[in-house]
Amino acid sequence: MRTSRLISLALLGTGLAVPSGAQPLEERYRNPSNWLSYDRDNTGRRYSELARIDRDNVARLVPKWMFQYSPQQLRSEATPLVRDGVMYLAAGGMRAFALDAATGRSVWRFDYPFDQGDGRPNPNWSRGLGLSGTRLYLGTPDCHVIAIDSRNGAMLWRSPVTADQPCFGSTGAPIIAKNRVLVGIRGGDTGRVRGYLDAFDAETGKREWRFYTVPAPGEPGSETWPDNDSWKAGGGTPWTSGTYDPELDLLYWPTGNPGPKDFDGRNREGDNLYTATLLALRPDDGELVWHFQYTPHDEHDWDANQTPVLVDADWNGRRRKLVVHPNRNAFLYVIDRESGEFLRATPFAKQNWLSRFTPEGRPVPRPEAAPSPAGAHACPDIHGGTNWQSPTFHPGTGLFYVMSRDACGVYFRTGHSIDHLETGAENFLRAIDLAAGSLRWELPLLGVENREVMFAGAMSTAGGLVFFGSRDGNFMAADAESGQVLWHFNTGGTIRASPITYEADGQQFVAITTKSGVFAFGLFD
């Protein structure tokens, strides 16, 4: 008979502290058993110090449990969170579960009372929960952020993330910084919204500030918009999660493309700040400290909604605080995260749109790549060199792993693009040497299904492994140094999420969300 085991829905101590290699890691993320935020911690590295599962034994990985729920939508994109043996899972933007992380048995289930049949069938998917203390936070399809008690699933407060404009939902996993819940909105493609990021008091739900990603006339940055109403529907929605440096006290949050997504920017001449931009904001009041725009006047829907990863590293002989950003425009950017200074950008996927960068990092595009009435052939295609799925940085290998896509499209100014169906496409897991900016190795993902757009992400561990998924449902582990695939498993449902790892009941688990549930794997024993 098995002995009883304690899991905790409340709070235990901070647990084992593991040296973080002088990375800007918040104290609460130091216990490697837990996975407390979308990309595990505030740095966005999606890297774990857990090493029980390693290169030598990963071939013995087997499914330990699966948790299935009725999918309410075709997309399950959530990253589960784990604390003290309990997994917290968002299943769409209307349902959440607490599970015993060692067995997959549920402890409670939360259903958000929102009727999709009431004429507002907004996209109902979520990339996950935020967690602070005994509170979980979730963005909802009706543009609210809610707090749920992690102990029993009760709703504690519900605050609107709405403005005087249509609501298209809040799908990014909320991020917690300095007792504030940060959550953005989606819908920039529609040409009907002006993007913003909201900050709420984590205890009360009171909104403390809002940062509009498109300035109003007269505000700084408004000079990059023409003298018309295009700013009112300027998009730039921050629909994914950001990262946070506690030492510099700066949030790093990427924004989306200008709206509408019609490949025709003639009604919004100018750079269109702060779309397709990385924002460095003060968490206390939303003050903009610096910004870096990757794709000024974006006409290809390349946005910037990828994870800004915080890395401290030697750079030209000097220790620097960096933010590394694999951008949808196919370039991997390295930026000084203290000052916003552009340091380097190197292509990690097929591109033909750039002529050169200025020393300040402003791209000088090839005019032929701009959408035109006759159609312009440009790479990457509309889905980008990568997309919102998580990259990962492994401090041991110095490699940055990006789910990458080589594809070109034909962009018509009339509002449509011919995508990869006509021009061919391939997806890869690529390992990029951060110091050199060059490709170390790549793993092609094969088969017809894997030529489509890919939203499966990656995660790396101190066990010398990179875990990653692919659209066809395969979940895989590769040697982080060599790229050799050491283990793979067909989950049988498409993967549009990024993996996690944690410890429960003395074992290391690796888990991934698939279309209809979560798979958890551990070593065969």
Added chain:
Amino acid sequence: MTATRLRPCLCLAASVLALAASAGADAPRGNPLGRDPAAVRAGDELFHERCAVCHGQRAQGAMASNLVRTRRVRRGSEQSLFELIQTGIPGTEMPPQPDLPDERVWQIVSYLRSLVHPGEQPQLPGDVDAGRALFRSAGCATCHIVNGHGGFLGPSLDSIAIRKTSDQIRSDVLNPSASLAEGYETVSAQASDGRRVEGVLKNEDTFLVLILTEAGEVEALPRDRLRSLDRPARSRMPADYGTRLSAGELRALFAFLDRQRDPFTPVVRGFGVY
């Protein structure tokens, strides 16, 4: 070589067909433009101006759904499709089209219906019974099922005259490699032990290739045990029907195929994840 052999694949195929039953077609309610070629062309242009940005080229899906596979487009009434386009879906990114006159909306309906039901046209004349006999004697039934009888290497032809125009059917018979059916790609694999496996590619991923052979077996071949995987861009179907059959026989065969308009046709999809 330790390729897994799965059998019997015929049972599998039959159960998929049985499970995939879906609702019958609504009676189409009056698109005044019908399938008028000029309306279809105009709808095509309009679709690419306004809809393709989300629904993709040829309506096969991009950020928004694949309309060719959507039940509402395939089976819903033309009136409901008209209303959907005109009013959009409130609260979603599907916008209304208040500036479009009714005729322009009907043009989009004509275009969409031409994609999913391209073959709605007068029946071809010819000796249908003789065509039915030829379908068996000329070997078509070796690979194609009609009315519950036939082979499995090629697609079922029960609704072929709904899915395709008579010109497309003619082209498929006379020049089968010109337009290959999705999910029926011809492949030829050589295993590392030298054994050759030929057939139809039913699935593949980063690690595995599944080939349906003429024997009705699905062979699962690990990629790391393959010496080669050739994908000749040609159909396994004989290309000589145009010379082997007389003009009268072809006319009868086309008339028979043109009668295959069963609207109750389960959708059997090729490989993918669902």
